[in-house]
Each structure stands twice: as structure tokens, then as C-alpha cells.
Amino acid sequence: MGVVKADAYGHGAIEISRILCKEGARWLAVSSVDEGVALRRAGIDCRILVMAGVMPWERDAIREFRLTPAVHSVGDLSFFNDSAEPIDVHLKIDTGMNRLGTHAAVSEIAAAMKAHPGVRIEGLMTHFASAADFASGQTDEQIARFNDVAAELGKCGIRAPLIHCASTNAIAYGRAGLTQTLVRPGHAIYGYVSPARGDAPASSVNVAPALSWKARIVAIKHLAPGSRIGYGGSFVAAAPMRIAILAAGYADGISHRLSNKGKVIAGGRLAPIVGTVSMDLTTIDVTQSPHLRPGDEATLLGREGDVSLDAQQIARTAGTISYNVLCGISARVRRFYVE
Numbered sequence: 001m002g003v004v005k006a007d008a009y010g011h012g013a014i015e016i017s018r019i020l021c022k023e024g025a026r027w028l029a030v031s032s033v034d035e036g037v038a039l040r041r042a043g044i045d046c047r048i049l050v051m052a053g054v055m056p057w058e059r060d061a062i063r064e065f066r067l068t069p070a071v072h073s074v075g076d077l078s079f080f081n082d083s084a085e086p087i088d089v090h091l092k093i094d095t096g097m098n099r100l101g102t103h104a105a106v107s108e109i110a111a112a113m114k115a116h117p118g119v120r121i122e123g124l125m126t127h128f129a130s131a132a133d134f135a136s137g138q139t140d141e142q143i144a145r146f147n148d149v150a151a152e153l154g155k156c157g158i159r160a161p162l163i164h165c166a167s168t169n170a171i172a173y174g175r176a177g178l179t180q181t182l183v184r185p186g187h188a189i190y191g192y193v194s195p196a197r198g199d200a201p202a203s204s205v206n207v208a209p210a211l212s213w214k215a216r217i218v219a220i221k222h223l224a225p226g227s228r229i230g231y232g233g234s235f236v237a238a239a240p241m242r243i244a245i246l247a248a249g250y251a252d253g254i255s256h257r258l259s260n261k262g263k264v265i266a267g268g269r270l271a272p273i274v275g276t277v278s279m280d281l282t283t284i285d286v287t288q289s290p291h292l293r294p295g296d297e298a299t300l301l302g303r304e305g306d307v308s309l310d311a312q313q314i315a316r317t318a319g320t321i322s323y324n325v326l327c328g329i330s331a332r333v334r335r336f337y338v339e
């Protein structure tokens with residue numbers, strides 16, 4: 001089940017979904033009904049799980065667009081028991097992350113299932129809070145709780161054909177005691193696995209970043225010592241320098257926190273961001289790359305020759321996570337798909 005929520009982590013949900021379906025994925029996962037509807041309207045035909053909530057006014061769209069809801073409470077079961085046509089749902093168990101999923105007793109779930117025969121539990125799922133952290137016992141506790149609930153549901157005659165718990169980290173590092181028929185990778189599809197903590201096995205998922213992100217140089221300037229750069233004049237040239245102004249800023253997804261801290265790749269080498277990142281423009285030091293001209297490309301994320309910069313490195317500098325960097329690449333940045 002390829003996770004393509006948040007516009008496929010910034011990569012473009014429609015294109016990525018087409019590729020995943022072509023490669024044989026039978027399921028996709030999105031966060032909202034809107035995201036699912038957009039995929040259907042683009043002709044995506046495989047099964048689609050809506051993982052976050054379904055609002056009352058969105059219930060009809062679930063059936064109309066053949067979306068499959070994750071249900072998070074006993075109340076959700078009656079909410080979807082609204083038509084003569086049976087509906088398949090995936091029941092999410094909160095095993096200790098304390099985000100979405102039900103805490104209800106199995107007897108209560110079983111009673112609700114009896115009362116709502118129009119709802120079929122096709123999938124049973126949970127989500128791990130710390131699957132890459134082998135210094136923590138949280139994942140083992142979550143697995144034990146999930147297995148208990150699944151066994152008890154089985155005793156009540158509720159056996160979901162699809163069992164899915166693992167997202168990228170639990171797939172990559174493996175987790176003992178987990179029996180599942182489906183997995184939900186997101187980050188790994190886009191070429192990333194978070195580093196593990198503690199006594200973890202090596203990642204079994206060998207991937208490279210799928211996306212590179214480029215911006216054009218719109219101007220080049222020579223500055224005299226003492227010149228200040230950008231809003232607030234936060235960077236002062238200590239020596240003569242040559243700067244390039246890139247046509248991308250925080251409105252494109254370059255974190256403002258990279259001001260005077262981050263780097264991009266220009267002319268095949270790392271070029272520091274100097275001054276504050278503006279909404280539409282970012283200034284970099286290209287003193288070491290005298291051949292660069294307006295119109296040339298710089299690489300915000302990706303590789304030029306031996307030099308590379310990925311979302312995890314950018315995230316570390318910006319004080320965030322790689323997911324946030326990828327999802328932050330805004331809609332106005334044009335996506336090009338290359339084989």
C-alpha cells in the first residue's frame with residue numbers, strides 16, 4: 001500500500017500513484033477524502049485507503065469514489081452503516097501512539113459489528129510511534145497489544161483478511177512478532193529511511209532520493225567588503241565576494257531557518273546561503289564559482305557530480321525532519337518526471 005498523502009510527500013500524488021499502480025501496487029493510502037477523490041478523478045483505479053477522518057459531509061463521496069475509510073472508533077462503524085450496499089472498512093487500533101485509532105474493548109467492537117451488518121472489517125491496522133528506535137520498548141508493547149486485540153477479535157469471529165502495521169521504519173529495520181499481509185511505506189518510496197537508534201539491524205531497504213529540486217540563478221553581483229545582504233542586513237561581506245540570487249524562497253519551501261545556515265549546490269560545489277531567505281529569492285555565495293551566470297541552475301536538493309544534498313541533511317540544518325522538507329516543497333514549484 002503506497003502512501004501518497006500530502007501530494008505524495010511533495011512529489012505529486014497523481015504521477016506517483018500512476019507509477020505505483022503500474023508497478024503492481026494494489027493499494028494506495030491518502031490522508032483525506034479530498035486527496036482520494038483527486039486520484040479517482042485522475043483515473044487512478046486501485047484501492048484507496050483514507051487514513052485520517054471522514055467528515056459527515058464526506059460520507060457520500062466515500063461510496064461515490066470507491067474510497068475505503070480507516071475507522072477509528074465504534075461510532076465510526078455506525079456512521080458507515082448507512083446504505084443497503086455493504087462497505088469495507090479498515091479498523092485502526094490505537095496500540096499506544098495515542099493519535100488515531102480506537103481504544104474500545106473488543107467486546108464493544110464485536111457488539112457494534114453485530115449491530116451494523118452493512119460494515120465489513122476488511123483490514124485491521126495500527127501505527128507505530130517509534131519503529132526506528134531500538135532503545136525503546138514502545139514498538140514491542142504496541143505489537144503485543146495489537147496481537148492481543150487481533151486474537152480476541154478472531155475469537156469473536158472478526159478476522160480481517162488484511163493486516164497492516166508497518167510504515168517505512170518498521171519495514172526497513174524489521175520488527176519481531178509482527179504478522180501482516182500488507183505494509184504502508186511512504187518515505188521509503190521517495191528514497192528515504194530514517195536513521196535508527198539503539199541496537200538496530202541494518203536497514204533492509206536500499207533506496208536513494210527520488211527527487212531533485214533546482215532553481216535558476218536570476219542575477220549575479222559583486223559585493224565590496226562591508227556590504228550587507230538581504231532583509232535585516234544579517235550578512236555582512238567580510239571580503240570582496242560574488243553572490244548569486246536564486247529564484248526560489250520560503251514560498252517555494254526553502255525553510256527560512258536556513259538563513260545564513262543552509263547550503264545549496266552551485267557550479268558543482270556547496271554554496272552557502274548568505275543573508276535571510278526571502279519569500280521568492282535566496283542569496284548564495286558563489287565566489288568560488290566564477291563561471292556561473294544568470295540562467296544557470298543551482299541544486300537545492302540533489303546531486304551535482306560528487307556533491308550531494310538530501311532532505312535529511314537539509315532537515316538537520318533547519319532543525320526539522322526530512323518529511324517536512326519534502327512536503328514543504330510548495331505547489332508552485334514545477335514538477336518534471338524523468339525515467
Ligand SMILES: *Cc1c(COP(=O)(O)O)cnc(C)c1O
Nearest residue numbers: 003127167168184185186187188
Ligand atoms: C504517513 C503514514 C504512513 C507512511 O509512513 P512513512 O514513515 O512515510 O513510511 C503509514 N501509515 C500511516 C498511518 C501514516 O500516517
